[in-house]
Amino acid sequence: MSPILFELLLRSIWETMLMTAASGLISLVFGLPLGLALISTERGGIAENLWVNRVLGAVINGFRSVPFIILLVALIPVTRLIVGTSIGTWAAIVPLSIAATPYYARIAEVSLREVDHGLIEAARAMGGNRWTIIREVLVPEALPGIVAGFTVTLVTLVGASAMAGAIGAGGLGDLAIRYGYQRFETSVMIAVVVVLIVLVCGIQWVGDRLVARLDRRG
Amino acid sequence: MNQHITASQEIAEPTRARSDAAQDVVRLVDVKRRFGATAALDGISLTVRKGEILGIIGRSGAGKSTLIRCLNGLERPDSGEVVIEGRDISRLSERDLQPLRRRIGMIFQHFNLLSAKTVEDNVALPLKIEGQPKAERLKRAAELLELVGLADKAKAYPASLSGGQKQRVGIARALAARPALLLSDEATSALDPETTRSILALLKDINRRLGLTILLITHEMEVIRSIANRVAVIDAGRIVEQGPVWSVFADPQSGITKSLLGTIRPQLPAELAERLLPGGGAQTILRVDVAGEAARRPLLSELSAAVPGPFRLVHGGIDHIQQEPVGTLFLCVPGEDATHLAGVIAFLDSRRARVEVLGHVADPV
Numbered sequence: 001m002s003p004i005l006f007e008l009l010l011r012s013i014w015e016t017m018l019m020t021a022a023s024g025l026i027s028l029v030f031g032l033p034l035g036l037a038l039i040s041t042e043r044g045g046i047a048e049n050l051w052v053n054r055v056l057g058a059v060i061n062g063f064r065s066v067p068f069i070i071l072l073v074a075l076i077p078v079t080r081l082i083v084g085t086s087i088g089t090w091a092a093i094v095p096l097s098i099a100a101t102p103y104y105a106r107i108a109e110v111s112l113r114e115v116d117h118g119l120i121e122a123a124r125a126m127g128g129n130r131w132t133i134i135r136e137v138l139v140p141e142a143l144p145g146i147v148a149g150f151t152v153t154l155v156t157l158v159g160a161s162a163m164a165g166a167i168g169a170g171g172l173g174d175l176a177i178r179y180g181y182q183r184f185e186t187s188v189m190i191a192v193v194v195v196l197i198v199l200v201c202g203i204q205w206v207g208d209r210l211v212a213r214l215d216r217r218g
Numbered sequence: 219m220n221q222h223i224t225a226s227q228e229i230a231e232p233t234r235a236r237s238d239a240a241q242d243v244v245r246l247v248d249v250k251r252r253f254g255a256t257a258a259l260d261g262i263s264l265t266v267r268k269g270e271i272l273g274i275i276g277r278s279g280a281g282k283s284t285l286i287r288c289l290n291g292l293e294r295p296d297s298g299e300v301v302i303e304g305r306d307i308s309r310l311s312e313r314d315l316q317p318l319r320r321r322i323g324m325i326f327q328h329f330n331l332l333s334a335k336t337v338e339d340n341v342a343l344p345l346k347i348e349g350q351p352k353a354e355r356l357k358r359a360a361e362l363l364e365l366v367g368l369a370d371k372a373k374a375y376p377a378s379l380s381g382g383q384k385q386r387v388g389i390a391r392a393l394a395a396r397p398a399l400l401l402s403d404e405a406t407s408a409l410d411p412e413t414t415r416s417i418l419a420l421l422k423d424i425n426r427r428l429g430l431t432i433l434l435i436t437h438e439m440e441v442i443r444s445i446a447n448r449v450a451v452i453d454a455g456r457i458v459e460q461g462p463v464w465s466v467f468a469d470p471q472s473g474i475t476k477s478l479l480g481t482i483r484p485q486l487p488a489e490l491a492e493r494l495l496p497g498g499g500a501q502t503i504l505r506v507d508v509a510g511e512a513a514r515r516p517l518l519s520e521l522s523a524a525v526p527g528p529f530r531l532v533h534g535g536i537d538h539i540q541q542e543p544v545g546t547l548f549l550c551v552p553g554e555d556a557t558h559l560a561g562v563i564a565f566l567d568s569r570r571a572r573v574e575v576l577g578h579v580a581d582p583v
Contacts, residue, residue, distance in 0.1 A: 122330035125290055126344040126395070127319035136343060140334035217333045218377025 001187045008175060009191055015089045015170040016199070019161040022093045024154045027100035031153075032146065034060070034101065035108030036134060046120065046130050060102040068099050068160050072167055092169030096160055104153045111145025112138055144215040151207025155200050172196055241268045242301075243399050243431045244289060249298035249308075251284055251455075258284040259295065260455035266399070271425050271432040273446030273463070275439065275478055281455040282435040286401050289433065290322045291315040303398060320348060323392030327404035329384040331376040337387050338363065338372040344395040362390035366420060382413035389420060393430075400424075402434035406441060418445050439482045443467065443539055451475045464542035468509030469572060484546040486576060487533055499578025502553040503532070504563070505546065512570040513543035520569070525561040528552055553578060 001009075034056070040046050041053035066074070072095045076086040079094040115138055123137045139146070162173020172192050180189030244266035251259040258281045266272045276282050287293035288300055291307055300308040307318060323344075331340050341362055342355035350358075363369045366386040376384055385405060392400055402421070406414040422445045425432050436442060442449050442463055450460035451474055458472040467483070470476045485491070486503065494503065508517060513536055521529070529551045536545035551559050566573045 116328075116330070118326060118328055118330040119332060121292060122324070122326065122332075123343075123347075124292060125319055125322070125324040125401075126347055126391075127316045128347045129313070129316055132347055136335075136346070137332060141332060143334060214334075216375040216377055218375070 001185075001191065005179065005185070005188055008179070009188070009195070012170060012172045012175040012192070013195055013199075016158065016161050016172045018089055019092055019096055019164060019169065019171055020154055020157045023096035023100050023161075024150070024157055026093070026097035027104040027153055027157075028150055030097075030101045031104030032108050032139075034105035035112055036138065038105065038109045039112045039138075040130070040134075046133055060105055063098065063102045064106070068095070069163050071095050071099055072163065076167070087168040089169050089171070092161065092164035092167060092171075096157060096164060099160065100153055100157055103156065104149065107149035107152060108142075108146055111142040111149055114145060115141045144211045144217075147207060147214060148211045151204060151211075154203050154207070158196065158200055158203070242266065243268050243303060244433065245299070245301040246285075246288075247299040247301070249285075249288060249295045249300060251281075251288065251293065251295045253284075257455045259288070259298075262298070262452070262455070262457055264450060264457060264460075266431060266433050268431055269425070269429050270447045271422070271434065271445050273442040273449045274433065274435045274452055275437065275442055275449060276435075276452035277437060277474070277478070280452045282437075282452055283403065285452065286403050286433065286435050289399075289401055290319050290324060320344065320395045321397050322399045322401060323395070323397035324401040324403065325385065325388045325392050325405045327407045329376070329381075329388045329408075331384055331387055331391075333376055335375075336372065337368065337374050337376065337379070340376065340387055341390045341394055344391060348395060358394060359390070362393055363387075365393070365424075366390045380413075381409050382416060385409065385413075385417050386420065389417075389424070393424070393428075398431065400430055400432045402432060402436075404436055405434065407436070407438070414441070415444070421445055437478075439478050439480070443482065447540060451478065462540065462542075464509060464539040464544050467539055468507055468544045484534055484548075486548055490532065490548075490579070493579050494577035495579065496577055499580050500553060501579045501581075502551045502559055503576045503579060504549045504551060504566075505574040505576050506534075506549060506566055507546050507572040507574075508536075508570075509544045510542055513545045515569065517566075517569060517571065518547075521562065521565055524565050525558070527555070527558040527561075529562060548576075550579075 165174025534547035
């Protein structure tokens with residue numbers, strides 16, 4: 001592999017990590033409250049509101065049913081509005097975040113729903129309000145699942161970011177297609193695959209370690 | 219002896235002195251709650267007096283859980299009044315209920331401890347909700363863990379504790395905010411008999427030392443017997459019987475109470491029960507229930523003095539429930555002479571003992 005290709009590889013790694021981390025963080029910041037909103041507004045939830053629940057559910061399902069490559073193109077006007085351009089790494093973060101947020105909201109919803117209803121009742125019996133229940137019960141008790149779900153989301157984002165090459169976002173996927181596939185640079189292809197494997201394994205390993213440390217359920 | 223109040227006599231209860239009413243921590247007036255077609259609570263009226271331990275017993279599905287959850291507003295009655303310390307809470311909003319719930323501690327069958335918090339943080343949580351500073355919360359948590367005998371587990375997580383220890387933490391947590399009332403929702407149902415005894419002893423000790431009023435629900439008569447002062451029996455959403463525990467044990471009125479008492483009450487030994495014939499036989503077997511004053515008298519010696527002729531004690535004993543003697547004796551009376559038997563029964567009746575002819579046996583036992 002030539003020094004130029006090697007430099008390209010390093011830059012691609014950085015771009016992939018940037019896209020994954022930034023959109024991952026955004027999906028966490030918006031997805032977790034969305035997940036909380038989903039379980040709180042459902043029947044028997046702490047802020048039951050079936051109408052809000054249905055609308056939220058429908059919007060989330062809508063975004064999740066659009067294939068990412070379509071979303072990438074369809075969101076170009078939105079991206080331009082937010083970032084100022086529809087091309088490049090930062091531009092890719094917008095559709096990636098918008099795709100990952102509802103995905104993560106559903107994952108967080110599953111973990112939050114698994115919190116024993118008795119614990120919520122105990123907090124209510126102590127005189128806790130909704131905020132207490134969220135802060136002291138729902139989030140801390142679901143934290144291992146929330147972190148494990150975030151790990152899954154990050155790994156999914158590593159894969160999705162490869163498609164973002166279509167709008168010139170760069171990254172490892174883009175490198176693999178343009179150099180490894182279209183120019184028959186087998187060494188680039190192998191290098192990209194190895195880096196991706198290491199990246200995914202690394203994310204998973206850190207996530208698993210964190211979950212193990214957080215899980216006190218014995 | 220039939221001092222305790224049955225459903226039909228319940229109307230007479232409000233005649234209690236007015237000054238007493240101020241001592242009521244809880245007063246329920248005709249509380250009703252339906253779930254679809256079934257009435258979970260079908261007109262419950264009940265009072266819990268300051269400092270007492272009231273046990274509510276019933277089979278599963280009798281409405282116990284709904285009842286206890288009405289007391290801290292986790293469940294809202296369709297109609298009726300739920301008066302806690304003089305204030306009707308049945309129409310309060312969730313926000314207004316919150317400060318009130320801090321006056322009421324609750325412990326649960328499955329403990330409901332937060333797995334992500336240490337034992338001390340669990341105990342301190344009600345104080346955190348109240349907005350107390352951290353140092354004070356932890357100081358109070360340490361005091362309470364001392365009280366329940368778990369001072370060394372402050373930094374442990376609930377998952378590392380045994381069931382009994384978890385319930386002790388639950389009790390400490392329920393006491394943290396210095397409640398006026400402790401609700402116990404089947405708190406010992408998930409524990410083994412030995413642990414159950416130690417938890418009940420702890421509750422009784424807390425009741426005595428802190429003067430804390432306790433309302434507990436259970437399906438086990440053993441729990442009622444070991445710590446409650448008064449008992450209310452609930453079935454299909456109604457109170458079918460209530461009164462001092464010793465009196466209900468000695469003279470249960472309803473079929474439900476009798477069946478809940480089941481094996482707790484002395485029974486005729488099986489080998490004797492098998493030989494029992496409905497009519498005619500050389501020996502008659504009597505069941506004699508005595509309680510209170512009647513059980514303090516030298517009943518058997520008085521019987522032999524008053525009614526000459528033989529009788530034999532075949533089984534039985536005197537037990538003490540809340541310092542009141544409650545006894546069941548099984549007597550075997552030779553039946554050749556019908557007037558002798560009639561004399562025995564008449565004498566026991568005159569001494570306020572309840573006598574039941576169980577049957578006859580052919581040969582002497």
